[in-house]
Amino acid sequence: MVEVRGVSKQYGNKTVIDSVSLQIAKGKITSFIGPNGAGKSTLLSMISRLLTKDTGEIYIDGVEIGKCKSNELAKKISILKQSNNINIRLTIRELVSFGRFPYSQGNMTKGDWKYVDEAIAYMELEDIQHKYLDQLSGGQRQRAYIAMVLAQNTEYILLDEPLNNLDMKHSVQIMKVLRRLVDELGKTIILVIHDINFASCYSDYIVALKDGAVVKEGHVDEMIASNVLKDIYEMDFHIQNVNSNRICVYYA
Amino acid sequence: MNDKARLGILAILSAAIVAIFLFANVEGDWSYVLERRSIKIVAIVLTGVAIAYSTVMFQTITNNKILTPSIIGLDSLYSLFQTFIVFLFGATSLTTMSRNVHFLLSVGLMVIFAAFLFKFLFKREGQNIYYLLLVGLIFGTFFQSVSGFMEVLIDPNDFQALQDKMFATFNNVNKDILVLAIVGVLATIGYSYRHLKFLDVLSLGKEHAINLGIEYDHVVKRLLIVIAVLTSIATALVGPITFLGLLVANVAYQVLKTYQHKWLILGASLISVIALVGGQFIVEHVFTFSTTISVIINFVGGVYFLYLLLKENKSW
Numbered sequence: 398m399v400e401v402r403g404v405s406k407q408y409g410n411k412t413v414i415d416s417v418s419l420q421i422a423k424g425k426i427t428s429f430i431g432p433n434g435a436g437k438s439t440l441l442s443m444i445s446r447l448l449t450k451d452t453g454e455i456y457i458d459g460v461e462i463g464k465c466k467s468n469e470l471a472k473k474i475s476i477l478k479q480s481n482n483i484n485i486r487l488t489i490r491e492l493v494s495f496g497r498f499p500y501s502q503g504n505m506t507k508g509d510w511k512y513v514d515e516a517i518a519y520m521e522l523e524d525i526q527h528k529y530l531d532q533l534s535g536g537q538r539q540r541a542y543i544a545m546v547l548a549q550n551t552e553y554i555l556l557d558e559p560l561n562n563l564d565m566k567h568s569v570q571i572m573k574v575l576r577r578l579v580d581e582l583g584k585t586i587i588l589v590i591h592d593i594n595f596a597s598c599y600s601d602y603i604v605a606l607k608d609g610a611v612v613k614e615g616h617v618d619e620m621i622a623s624n625v626l627k628d629i630y631e632m633d634f635h636i637q638n639v640n641s642n643r644i645c646v647y648y649a
Numbered sequence: 650m651n652d653k654a655r656l657g658i659l660a661i662l663s664a665a666i667v668a669i670f671l672f673a674n675v676e677g678d679w680s681y682v683l684e685r686r687s688i689k690i691v692a693i694v695l696t697g698v699a700i701a702y703s704t705v706m707f708q709t710i711t712n713n714k715i716l717t718p719s720i721i722g723l724d725s726l727y728s729l730f731q732t733f734i735v736f737l738f739g740a741t742s743l744t745t746m747s748r749n750v751h752f753l754l755s756v757g758l759m760v761i762f763a764a765f766l767f768k769f770l771f772k773r774e775g776q777n778i779y780y781l782l783l784v785g786l787i788f789g790t791f792f793q794s795v796s797g798f799m800e801v802l803i804d805p806n807d808f809q810a811l812q813d814k815m816f817a818t819f820n821n822v823n824k825d826i827l828v829l830a831i832v833g834v835l836a837t838i839g840y841s842y843r844h845l846k847f848l849d850v851l852s853l854g855k856e857h858a859i860n861l862g863i864e865y866d867h868v869v870k871r872l873l874i875v876i877a878v879l880t881s882i883a884t885a886l887v888g889p890i891t892f893l894g895l896l897v898a899n900v901a902y903q904v905l906k907t908y909q910h911k912w913l914i915l916g917a918s919l920i921s922v923i924a925l926v927g928g929q930f931i932v933e934h935v936f937t938f939s940t941t942i943s944v945i946i947n948f949v950g951g952v953y954f955l956y957l958l959l960k961e962n963k964s965w
Contacts, residue, residue, distance in 0.1 A: 471862025478856050484712050485852050485908045499862040503846035
């Protein structure tokens with residue numbers, strides 16, 4: 398379980414996260430939603446120790462992340478940010494093998510390569526695993542990065558806008574993979590996601606942030622309701638049930 | 650052709666060029682000539698390795714392939730130190746001062762400056778590495794202006810003597826300093842060896858590195874100090890020569906297709922030895938000492954730098 402207790406973060410004089418407390422359950426997909434500048438990515442970065450928090454505590458399975466060795470933490474929790482500009486020329490297979498670094502420290506064993514092969518297979522990248530990253534389409538590259546996170550084999554996987562710049566087909570493909578990771582492998586996934594309908598169709602639990610604070614959190618059914626969303630986004634939503642999924646219509 | 654074969658060819662080439670340098674045109678007393686040339690070769694190999702090693706590390710940490718450690722102002726500080734000595738005590742002091750003292754003072758000053766800079770940077774957590782580069786760049790410009798100011802005040806003859814110090818040269822390296830430098834470089838490389846495996850991960854960028862369990866600030870701080878020590882030793886030994894690093898690191902990236910730093914650093918070091926020994930050979934036998942090696946390095950390096958800029962420009 399991930400437990401956030403009274404965490405705050407300031408950039409200069411601006412408070413971006415204001416004393417946030419929440420609990421994230423194991424074995425579920427939890428989505429962070431909210432308008433731009435609500436502090437979703439900042440919170441995700443603090444949970445994954447990419448950013449330091451000013452005050453408060455974050456516990457992962459009962460251990461405060463500041464007291465845990467970074468390398469041990471890398472075997473428990475992994476994060477993928479939205480922009481991944483890598484300056485070196487790597488093949489997919491090489492990139493995925495980096496996911497084993499917390500275990501191998503650079504000396505890859507047969508066991509490590511087995512994890513790499515499995516991750517590549519899971520993301521259906523076998524055919525193109527020897528291609529270089531700069532030869533790939535956006536969707537293929539995103540799958541390659543997710544494969545790297547899979548090879549890291551952590552219980553908790555944090556993704557910051559994994560659907561950024563992907564078309565509908567690839568978005569659905571990625572969300573289905575995430576769903577499978579939770580249902581088949583028992584992973585815990587925390588997402589920052591902008592498309593409210595993807596959050597509605599694929600997550601178990603939704604946390605809504607606004608101006609650096611949690612405005613509301615709950616199961617999908619309670620969160621995807623027009624009055625709740627209106628509070629968060631300050632606009633009108635029409636919600637309809639389509640094939641037992643709750644779909645928001647807000648385009649016009 | 651795979652990377653191992655390419656490295657093999659580089660190794661053979663550098664061995665061959667070292668042999669040519671040692672045995673070409675030996676006249677008179679063999680043992681005397683060979684001893685003089687061996688000292689030069691050792692100095693060249695030492696400088697080449699230190700520059701290649703520090704530049705490749707620096708470029709990985711900054712994620713930028715057209716930077717060299719000179720951007721944090723170590724070269725300018727070295728120049729300022731030389732100018733300051735001449736300004737205070739006259740040009741004769743440069744020649745009469747014990748070489749060992751001079752060497753140790755130069756290295757000490759540069760390392761202290763770098764340590765001060767890094768301490769200032771890492772006091773505030775999560776500081777951007779480019780902030781350090783900017784601060785270093787400003788200090789470098791400041792040092793240059795101060796030395797420029799002193800240079801216009803000193804005696805023109807002193808200035809002439811000073812200018813010789815500002816160009817890298819292998820012609821007046823002596824044995825005592827060389828021993829000090831060897832000890833320094835070996836100790837530093839030995840210390841940083843266990844951090845080498847982190848470099849591959851660092852080349853993915855800060856966020857991936859932290860995600861993969863690297864204590865980023867801790868590791869980067871140590872690597873920066875290693876870079877500063879190596880650059881300082883090389884500069885104090887032969888003069889400002891960090892531009893060479895840009896040249897050899899980028900040639901190494903082009904020749905070797907790997908991302909692994911153990912091979913990249915080895916390759917860059919070998920290329921560095923080839924460039925320096927070749928350059929020194931040209932200085933001695935083609936120009937008969939009428940120019941210095943840094944002029945050749947800067948000329949070739951400058952042309953290559955322009956080529957890199959144009960090529961990067963095209964790839965976007």
